[in-house]
Amino acid sequence: QMQMVQSGPEVKKPGASVKVSCKATGYTFTSDYIQWVRQAPGQGLEWMGIINPSTGSTTYAQKFQGRVTMTRDTSASTVYMDLGSLRSEDTAVYYCARDGSYECSGGNCHPGWLDPWGQGTLVTVSS
């Protein structure tokens, strides 16, 4: 079945960068977009961005522009989320999720629903 498997927990110092991986299995990697969402401790869900694994094109939330980079390795069916200039407020669980329903119509494109999700990667930023 479709599955998203993420890399393990990370501890980073303020100012550093972190790279989280997300391996997709059980479907054709290049056929569906992948989104990233994060969740700070005890808080809600925050959308970070989306990548097209086929072309590598990305769209990022304005909040993360200039700090986040999403890439992919099609040979490994894996996407990566790199977040730089880390601060304590970036402490969160980072999720990747398959977007199987991205659609474009009349020049307007809509991201799709998130299913399935990866298990999450806890990133802790602490001095």
Place this chain on the structure above:
Amino acid sequence: EIVLTQSPATLSLSPGERATLSCRASQSVSSYLAWYQQKPGQAPRLLIYDASNRATGIPARFSGSGSGTDFTLTISSLEPEDFAIYYCHQRSNWPPTFGQGTRLAI
């Protein structure tokens, strides 16, 4: 960006009861709304998409309704495993956004 407001923040019910959760959008999202369930220590799981369609494997006791700005998730008869946090999510406008969640508690 579109703000999704969920109510109530916490809903306290018992197994067997009916649960009604609300999500209101700051502007119309048509039917581009989904609901997710999240249990402690787990990733969210898609329950309902396009406002009223159950995702694969989701029991029939879960149903969604609404369009435009007002949406409802109904659980017809609560099972013990349904006590969790529920989030709504819109994909009508960029960026996609989530509600702040409703905690369904015993």
